[in-house]
Amino acid sequence: MTTARRGNPAGDTVLLGVAGLAGLLLIIELMPRLGLVDERFLPPASRIMAALAEEAASGAFWTALSDTLVAWALGLAIAVAAGVLAGLVIGSVPALRALTASTVEFLRPIPSVALIPLAVLLYGTDLGSTLLLVCYAAFWQVLVQVLYGVADVDPVAFETARSFRFSAWARIRHVLWPTALPYVFTGVRLAASVALVLAITAELVIGSPGLGKEIAVAQASEAVPTMYALIVVTGVLGVLINLLARTGERRLLAWHQSVRGEVSA
Amino acid sequence: MLEVKGLRKVYQSGSREVEALRDLTFTVENGDLVCLVGPSGCGKTTLLRCLAGLLAPTAGDVRVDGKAVDGPPEGMAVVFQEYGRSLFPWMNVRDNVELPLKQKKVPKRRRQELIEQSLDAVGLTGSAAAYPWQLSGGMQQRVAIARAVAYEPRTLLMDEPFAAVDAQTRADLEDLVRELWKRLGVTILFVTHDIDESVYLGQRVVMLSSSPTVVQDELLIDLPADRDQLTTRADPRFIALRTRVYEQIQAAKKNAER
Amino acid sequence: MLEVKGLRKVYQSGSREVEALRDLTFTVENGDLVCLVGPSGCGKTTLLRCLAGLLAPTAGDVRVDGKAVDGPPEGMAVVFQEYGRSLFPWMNVRDNVELPLKQKKVPKRRRQELIEQSLDAVGLTGSAAAYPWQLSGGMQQRVAIARAVAYEPRTLLMDEPFAAVDAQTRADLEDLVRELWKRLGVTILFVTHDIDESVYLGQRVVMLSSSPTVVQDELLIDLPADRDQLTTRADPRFIALRTRVYEQIQAAKKNAER
Amino acid sequence: GSSGDSGSEGGVDQVKVGVIPIIDVAPIYLGQSKGFFKNRNIELTLEAGQGGAAIVPGVSNNQFQFGFSNLTSLMIAQSKDIPIKAIAAGVASTGEAGKDFGAVVVKGDSAIKTAKDLTGKKISVNTLKNIGDTVTRESVRKAGGDPASLNFVEMGFPAMPAALAEGQVDAAWVVEPQLSAIKAAGGREVASTYVDAAPNLTVAAYFTSQKLLADDPDLVKRFTEAIHESLTYADAHPDEVRAILGTYTKIDEKLRAAVVLPKWPTQINEASVQTIADLGAKDGIFTKAPDLEKLLP
Amino acid sequence: MNVLKKVVLALALPAVLFGAWWVLSAGSESYYSPPLSKILAAFRTTWTPTQLEAEVLPSLLRLFAGFALAALIGVGAGVAIGLNRRLRAVMEPVLEFFRAIPPPVLVPVIMLFAGIGDTMKVIVIVFGCIWPILLNTVEGVRAVDSVVLDTARSYGVNGTARITRVVLPSASPQIAAGLRQALSIAIILMVISEMFAASNGLGFTIVQFQRSFAIPEMWSGIILLGLLGFVLSLLFRLAERRALRWYEGLRAAQRSS
Numbered sequence A: 001m002t003t004a005r006r007g008n009p010a011g012d013t014v015l016l017g018v019a020g021l022a023g024l025l026l027i028i029e030l031m032p033r034l035g036l037v038d039e040r041f042l043p044p045a046s047r048i049m050a051a052l053a054e055e056a057a058s059g060a061f062w063t064a065l066s067d068t069l070v071a072w073a074l075g076l077a078i079a080v081a082a083g084v085l086a087g088l089v090i091g092s093v094p095a096l097r098a099l100t101a102s103t104v105e106f107l108r109p110i111p112s113v114a115l116i117p118l119a120v121l122l123y124g125t126d127l128g129s130t131l132l133l134v135c136y137a138a139f140w141q142v143l144v145q146v147l148y149g150v151a152d153v154d155p156v157a158f159e160t161a162r163s164f165r166f167s168a169w170a171r172i173r174h175v176l177w178p179t180a181l182p183y184v185f186t187g188v189r190l191a192a193s194v195a196l197v198l199a200i201t202a203e204l205v206i207g208s209p210g211l212g213k214e215i216a217v218a219q220a221s222e223a224v225p226t227m228y229a230l231i232v233v234t235g236v237l238g239v240l241i242n243l244l245a246r247t248g249e250r251r252l253l254a255w256h257q258s259v260r261g262e263v264s265a
Numbered sequence B, C: 001m002l003e004v005k006g007l008r009k010v011y012q013s014g015s016r017e018v019e020a021l022r023d024l025t026f027t028v029e030n031g032d033l034v035c036l037v038g039p040s041g042c043g044k045t046t047l048l049r050c051l052a053g054l055l056a057p058t059a060g061d062v063r064v065d066g067k068a069v070d071g072p073p074e075g076m077a078v079v080f081q082e083y084g085r086s087l088f089p090w091m092n093v094r095d096n097v098e099l100p101l102k103q104k105k106v107p108k109r110r111r112q113e114l115i116e117q118s119l120d121a122v123g124l125t126g127s128a129a130a131y132p133w134q135l136s137g138g139m140q141q142r143v144a145i146a147r148a149v150a151y152e153p154r155t156l157l158m159d160e161p162f163a164a165v166d167a168q169t170r171a172d173l174e175d176l177v178r179e180l181w182k183r184l185g186v187t188i189l190f191v192t193h194d195i196d197e198s199v200y201l202g203q204r205v206v207m208l209s210s211s212p213t214v215v216q217d218e219l220l221i222d223l224p225a226d227r228d229q230l231t232t233r234a235d236p237r238f239i240a241l242r243t244r245v246y247e248q249i250q251a252a253k254k255n256a257e258r
Numbered sequence D: 001g002s003s004g005d006s007g008s009e010g011g012v013d014q015v016k017v018g019v020i021p022i023i024d025v026a027p028i029y030l031g032q033s034k035g036f037f038k039n040r041n042i043e044l045t046l047e048a049g050q051g052g053a054a055i056v057p058g059v060s061n062n063q064f065q066f067g068f069s070n071l072t073s074l075m076i077a078q079s080k081d082i083p084i085k086a087i088a089a090g091v092a093s094t095g096e097a098g099k100d101f102g103a104v105v106v107k108g109d110s111a112i113k114t115a116k117d118l119t120g121k122k123i124s125v126n127t128l129k130n131i132g133d134t135v136t137r138e139s140v141r142k143a144g145g146d147p148a149s150l151n152f153v154e155m156g157f158p159a160m161p162a163a164l165a166e167g168q169v170d171a172a173w174v175v176e177p178q179l180s181a182i183k184a185a186g187g188r189e190v191a192s193t194y195v196d197a198a199p200n201l202t203v204a205a206y207f208t209s210q211k212l213l214a215d216d217p218d219l220v221k222r223f224t225e226a227i228h229e230s231l232t233y234a235d236a237h238p239d240e241v242r243a244i245l246g247t248y249t250k251i252d253e254k255l256r257a258a259v260v261l262p263k264w265p266t267q268i269n270e271a272s273v274q275t276i277a278d279l280g281a282k283d284g285i286f287t288k289a290p291d292l293e294k295l296l297p
Numbered sequence E: 001m002n003v004l005k006k007v008v009l010a011l012a013l014p015a016v017l018f019g020a021w022w023v024l025s026a027g028s029e030s031y032y033s034p035p036l037s038k039i040l041a042a043f044r045t046t047w048t049p050t051q052l053e054a055e056v057l058p059s060l061l062r063l064f065a066g067f068a069l070a071a072l073i074g075v076g077a078g079v080a081i082g083l084n085r086r087l088r089a090v091m092e093p094v095l096e097f098f099r100a101i102p103p104p105v106l107v108p109v110i111m112l113f114a115g116i117g118d119t120m121k122v123i124v125i126v127f128g129c130i131w132p133i134l135l136n137t138v139e140g141v142r143a144v145d146s147v148v149l150d151t152a153r154s155y156g157v158n159g160t161a162r163i164t165r166v167v168l169p170s171a172s173p174q175i176a177a178g179l180r181q182a183l184s185i186a187i188i189l190m191v192i193s194e195m196f197a198a199s200n201g202l203g204f205t206i207v208q209f210q211r212s213f214a215i216p217e218m219w220s221g222i223i224l225l226g227l228l229g230f231v232l233s234l235l236f237r238l239a240e241r242r243a244l245r246w247y248e249g250l251r252a253a254q255r256s257s
């Protein structure tokens, strides 16, 4: 039922979201306090926050954070550009799609972590090896979403474009791309967090500088609250990245059912 | 010129096989305005899609200006029956109309003119900034018509383009089509299930039988070239012609039922 | 009984604000068959969606059987104008018709009966196993009608249900609606833009003005209850009534243009 | 990378060393801060890697000029003919039972009292088929238990305190700082595995590639000297070691004061390495016996 | 004929790529990229049937359990979240929070609650691969056509029927996209989960090979992983074809030109 909407919907959403996060914090605070878990291994939220404040006061933390963000942003940008391009091309040429399908399926499940020796071999512990892993993992997320998106194009819309003799490029630009856009958005959101996960994992495992390495050091140093504090930072990064993606989505997909439905139904 | 010779189309999806068109042959001369009538599901849309180069026939020959059709021919515009899905929901009305013109590389100034004129002609001047899904069904259909009109095609295929508009608007649009046809000398193939409309609009009416679909009959509409809603529709000749079409369609239906 | 009192609906999306309905008041008694006519884009679909409880009015009151509408009322069936989108593409024709019956907990045997009867009535006996997207536009629209008919509603709302079907089928379906109405005593609100159709079908015709939309006029159709396509349409009273409706609508349009 | 060429630029060599940021490598950090490398015209960059799996390929591919790894990993690599060469000891056992930097621990209330009781139990090690299971087996063997019956599971050292406390493993083979943390929480040491395995066991070593050794023996020589100096200095100044830990790890002050520091001799105890190699061969860690001649300096 | 063509198409590119690999690596001296011939030889000796049963079967069982669980939870929660704007507003930041945390760092936490057995590994798989399913379900549910929803409502199709007969089928193409993404992530996580407290499994074996510098064997494991992914995705494709016949028909119906 379409009830008249009260208040500012955007503000509403933010408020509810903050409430959700507050609930999570409360659970983490209460679990060790009530003795559900040993607080040596999962300290209460307040102690994690204290450790976080301590970290935030150190310069090393901010350097690590920016290292991670640079690796993430670069890797994601490359993966999204390559994924969208490859997806549109492969998706709109059926022969290409048939030809590449098996290879895509073969390469996709190869875990980035299995590529670590290769990455180290090529780039040592430089940014390059993190980037390689990030790009490899994020690329497939985008590619597959774009392929599904392209397949979802409305035949009538597509034929309209064909009948007006749109060039191949115009068909992609004006019909395939807008249709695939919602899928691309989901793909980018998936890829953004996979890229973050991989950036941190790579730092964790290879030891290139960044939050992941800090987490590894904290773990190895038996500094449990600090480790959780750093994990919280990665989570918060994820929330912020999603917020960014959502804002972009609301602007670019105002015409789409999923967004306009928010308003009218 | 549109030539259709021995056209046959069988849809096959899984085990289900539908012979939508059995054997169609007819011609539309350059500058003609031909109406196509036939019962629901007889294959009118299928025929149009074959002509527009959007569907490969199972057998037979389709030519536009002497060239075999193997993709959408140049200078052709199509108004689809599924008007709602043929508009791009991510563009507003103006952009929907403008995009094909851009594709045709019409200069900017001229584009503005064409968009304004065509939206005006279908009575949507005020809605240029709206998105298709903010419009009523009839308004959407009129956007699709405006888009085709603005394109200034040499050949225009229209698939039940007035199904969703009210009687008055419909009459206006009918006159718009005839005026356009006379002014620009376009070739028009107009699919409708409204018999009066087909007689009022066309120079010729092609009647299709129900499936298995063949051309049931063709009728030359020998009404004066200047037609108007009141006098033409009251003309005894008009009434005779419409009765004739009606009878043929009834006969086609009977045939099918037997 | 359907009661609409002071109904107002304003669409708001971003900065665009459209007053689709300004102030509507009318009633449809139980067992009535009322036709609603009005120019394209005047708000007929909007009104129907408010009645069906699918859209909350901006102001005013909508009641079905005395109860304020705040969700789809029981025993009501709607035939949507967007027939293509209202069928579920993942179900074949039979399942599309059957699903609402299952929801109503109609026993299996009876369901089969209802499905067969209704598909028969719209002339789609052979297409029960086809998917909607394998059907022509007109056939899809008939599936939507069959679904509503099989549902045996107490109230039936139909939004331009015959827009995509050919003249002959349309005549048949018009008679089907009247027969159904007489046999089952349902309350029907029928939206159309075809003036002849509104007069032929209705007991009463409600005419809407163009936007800002109000009730322009109401007309009692004092034709005999037994109507048939040939004699009724030739009846001078019929012609007088249709002229009356036509004039009102013209007047409404003029008003709007001024 | 540009750092890949170890050629001198203005007499200073850019050197990258792959290390694991744990207590064991404190001397190189200390040496760096003391200027032992600068003195020898070496500009040192320490890159943190996680275990031999990441560092050995880096060194053999000249991404790192030197690396730090435990000797079992180095022997495995050597047995696969990867051309590496140990140049200096990395870290060694203290040789005192109960006061070493690595041990097998159990929960305070565990029924396991001695290494013999470990028979048939579930024991966590950081890496399977590596030095951890070799030395633990040896402890059990020496105590008269059945080394073949041990049930090893692999998990990172940081996860072990929790796993032990939650009873997910019966015993854990850990090193500092986890060892002190577990003991502080009531855990009990049941075997000083390094001590049991061999006297004054050399656990890890610094190494380089055969190629660098051939191409730039002078650099290797200077680096080795600097490392030796660092090791000696660290061994003699435990307080400075505890202080430098605060810079590259996050071990808090209390724990830093409590941890048992290892020994940092300069020479690799070849006999102990041979023992480990033999034990490893017995347990099937090597497919081919490592050639210690080729590996050790 | 048709099948033959499909098989040829599917094999053409892999054949070319493998050929290129063979040629390029033939004279390789590097320890880390040995000649393909050596890798294939290692493949034959390493992956014997007994070895497959001992290492791959347990992995597969965990993989299936994790994937099935993720599908169940992901679709269930996705429908609820997609349908309810408020729930979505509350849950989204929390979910995004967890989504951004790398599974490897969460393993210790999961171990706190689930121990170190198969349960832990299954949870790790679920935790990593649920996101594409959840996200796609949410988006798919949000995008259900308004006319479809109105139709369902006005005919009293609500409750479970609304979800199972209308919302889910309508969102199913997008859910399928999510499931497909999740499948390959599940394989990746199968490997990652076996890096912790494992004693058997494909991922475990590959990591062991890597650690013991058995490089050709490691590459053969990676190839096996790729093959596994390929076969699983083929099976998935078959299932998808069946379940989404209407959708493919709908799209193909008008693309026959």
Ligand SMILES: Nc1ncnc2c1ncn2[C@@H]1O[C@H](COP(=O)(O)OP(=O)(O)OP(=O)(O)O)[C@@H](O)[C@H]1O
Residues within 6 Å of the ligand: B011, B012, B013, B018, B019, B020, B038, B039, B040, B041, B042, B043, B044, B045, B046, B047, B081, B193, C133, C134, C135, C136, C137, C138, C139, C164, C165, C166, E253, E254
């Ligand atoms: N994609 C398809 N797959 C299978 N059958 C189809 C398909 N499209 C159309 N048909 C069948 O072909 C026949 C002709 O369909 P078509 O859409 O051409 O009819 P039409 O004359 O345009 O009807 P209407 O006036 O109702 O729009 C119908 O029987 C329909 O069921």
Ligand SMILES: Nc1ncnc2c1ncn2[C@@H]1O[C@H](COP(=O)(O)OP(=O)(O)OP(=O)(O)O)[C@@H](O)[C@H]1O
Residues within 6 Å of the ligand: A264, B133, B134, B135, B136, B137, B138, B139, B164, B165, B166, C011, C012, C013, C018, C019, C020, C038, C039, C040, C041, C042, C043, C044, C045, C046, C047, C081, C193
């Ligand atoms: N979702 C929407 N957002 C904004 N404006 C809308 C929306 N839906 C309808 N409108 C506007 O409301 C007015 C009435 O639309 P409605 O669909 O009710 O007309 P209608 O009488 O059914 O027309 P038709 O006969 O052409 O179907 C139109 O001006 C339309 O542009």
Ligand SMILES: [Mg+2]
Residues within 6 Å of the ligand: B044, B045, B046, B081, B159, C136, C137, C138
């Ligand atoms: Mg049609």
Ligand SMILES: [Mg+2]
Residues within 6 Å of the ligand: B136, B137, B138, C044, C045, C046, C081, C159
């Ligand atoms: Mg309408």
